[in-house]
Amino acid sequence: xxxxxxxxxxxxxxxxxxxxxxxxxxxxxxxxxxxxxxxxxxxxxxxxxxxxxxxxxxxxxxxxxxxxxxxxxxxxxxxxxxxxxxxxxxxxxxxxxxxxxxxxxxxxxxxxxxxxxxxxxxxxxxxxxxxxxxxxxxxxxxxxxxxxxxxxxxxxxxxxxxxxxxxxxxxxxxxxxxxxxxxxxxxxxxxxxxxxxxxxxxxxxxxxxxxxxxxxxxxxxxxxxxxxxxxxxxxxxxxxxxxxxxx
Amino acid sequence: xxxxxxxxxxxxxxxxxxxxxxxxxxxxxxxxxxxxxxxxxxxxxxxxxxxxxxxxxxxxxxxxxxxxxxxxxxxxxxxxxxxxxxxxxxxxxxxxxxxxxxxxxxxxxxxxxxxxxxxxxxxxxxxxxxxxxxxxxxxxxxxxxxxxxxxxxxxxxxxxxxxxxxxxxxxxxxxxxxxxxxxxxxxxxx
Numbered sequence: 001x002x003x004x005x006x007x008x009x010x011x012x013x014x015x016x017x018x019x020x021x022x023x024x025x026x027x028x029x030x031x032x033x034x035x036x037x038x039x040x041x042x043x044x045x046x047x048x049x050x051x052x053x054x055x056x057x058x059x060x061x062x063x064x065x066x067x068x069x070x071x072x073x074x075x076x077x078x079x080x081x082x083x084x085x086x087x088x089x090x091x092x093x094x095x096x097x098x099x100x101x102x103x104x105x106x107x108x109x110x111x112x113x114x115x116x117x118x119x120x121x122x123x124x125x126x127x128x129x130x131x132x133x134x135x136x137x138x139x140x141x142x143x144x145x146x147x148x149x150x151x152x153x154x155x156x157x158x159x160x161x162x163x164x165x166x167x168x169x170x171x172x173x174x175x176x177x178x179x180x181x182x183x184x185x186x187x188x189x190x191x192x193x194x195x196x197x198x199x200x201x202x203x204x205x206x207x208x209x210x211x212x213x214x215x216x217x218x219x220x221x222x223x224x225x226x227x228x229x230x231x232x233x234x235x236x237x238x239x240x241x242x243x244x245x246x247x
Numbered sequence: 248x249x250x251x252x253x254x255x256x257x258x259x260x261x262x263x264x265x266x267x268x269x270x271x272x273x274x275x276x277x278x279x280x281x282x283x284x285x286x287x288x289x290x291x292x293x294x295x296x297x298x299x300x301x302x303x304x305x306x307x308x309x310x311x312x313x314x315x316x317x318x319x320x321x322x323x324x325x326x327x328x329x330x331x332x333x334x335x336x337x338x339x340x341x342x343x344x345x346x347x348x349x350x351x352x353x354x355x356x357x358x359x360x361x362x363x364x365x366x367x368x369x370x371x372x373x374x375x376x377x378x379x380x381x382x383x384x385x386x387x388x389x390x391x392x393x394x395x396x397x398x399x400x401x402x403x404x405x406x407x408x409x410x411x412x413x414x415x416x417x418x419x420x421x422x423x424x425x426x427x428x429x430x431x432x433x434x435x436x437x
Contacts (some may be wrong), residue, residue, distance in 0.1 A: 004385070023415070024272040025275070025373070025406075026268050026269055026271045026272070026360050027268075029268045029271060030268035030269075031265070059320065069328075070325065070328065073324055073325065073328060074321065074325065077320050077321040077324050077325075078321060080320055081317065081318070081320050081321060084320070085407075100269075100364055100367050100368055100371065103319075103320045103363070103367050104269070104360045104363060104364055106320055106324050107324070107359070107360040107363055108360075109272070172428075173385065175267060175431065176266050176268070176427045176431065177424045177425070177427040177428040179268065179391040179424075179427075179430065180420045180421065180423045180424030180427055181420075181421065181424045183420050184413075184416075184417040184418070184420035184421045184424065185417070187416050187417045188412040188413050188417040189412070190411075191411075191413075191414075191415075191416075191417065192411070192412035195411055195412060205340060
């Protein structure tokens with residue numbers, strides 16, 4: 001039981017997919033225009049993550065190693081299709097406003113990353129909790145970003161006006177540039193805390209790893225990294241890249 | 248529809264990264280210098296045009312007659328993953344010159360959400376096969392334009408003095424945000 005709680009804590013706080021691992025950036029930027037969208041997208045992703053982790057963990061000894069990635073993709077895509085139908089039937093408004101990003105849950109690095117890194121090696125029950133933790137962590141992350149954007153851009157949170165119309169909402173924050181600005185300041189805030197912490201203790205600050213491709217746990221390009229590094233593409237191992245950037 | 252207007256709409260007004268936020272990972276990850284960015288842009292143009300062609304053919308000639316429209320996500324992701332592998336093998340065997348310039352970027356594109364995103368958008372908008380190919384091509388051109396501009400900005404600002412906390416990711420995001428503002432201006436063209 002302890003390990004289940006540990007998995008939840010790991011997903012929500014310690015290895016939070018949005019703020020610590022910086023995964024799934026496309027939905028994070030695209031659908032965080034309102035808090036409702038954020039929470040809806042987060043929960044849809046959580047559902048897919050839990051179900052795919054369950055399924056992959058159940059079949060981990062049956063799936064041959066060589067075809068595991070296509071097998072995972074089929075499993076994930078099936079659950080995404082189910083979830084998108086359920087949303088179309090029960091939450092048609094949310095389905096409309098999330099649009100193509102529901103189908104794009106398939107290519108969210110978090111899901112394939114967890115399948116490869118955890119569910120394919122661990123028992124069913126822990127894998128489910130791992131998926132739940134990561135999913136809730138993602139939900140929390142994008143809902144926070146969505147609340148900030150909705151507050152600044154429309155003066156509301158979850159559709160409720162909270163500014164008492166004291167200031168004019170800054171519309172750009174719900175438009176596309178606002179997504180980049182809000183995320184940039186959040187990452188900078190996390191970085192500045194890490195830097196302060198490192199100054200106190202001495203040592204190197206652990207900066208967010210968003211700007212290098214190798215940090216994305218895209219299993220499709222793993223194993224090609226060494227080859228591509230030789231060819232001059234900057235996808236060398238992540239820690240080396242991170243250090244270069246801080247230097 | 249006027250083809251020029253269609254091209255401007257797909258490449259600039261509805262730019263795939265800056266307006267629709269598809270393909271952020273390679274946009275931020277592979278934009279450290281203009282040369283690799285241009286290579287990535289070229290590879291995306293190649294794959295996205297091909298993927299739009301194949302997926303729309305499959306949709307209209309396999310999924311629609313069999314009444315399996317709802318399977319489009321599963322079918323498309325498998326087709327795209329297989330297609331990229333196949334293209335890579337084909338280029339490696341038959342076209343070494345093209346492989347050496349595009350090859351390293353191909354595996355990065357497989358799970359690029361922009362490719363799947365365009366395939367699904369084509370179907371949702373019910374574009375014909377010809378229009379889907381054009382939409383794929385011009386959207387990819389938009390991606391290439393955006394990633395090359397971002398790479399140039401990053402090259403110019405590489406040695407600037409910026410606050411410690413903004414080094415790395417945040418400053419790239421800010422640059423991308425400013426670019427998004429500029430690209431929003433294109434909507435006046437339509």
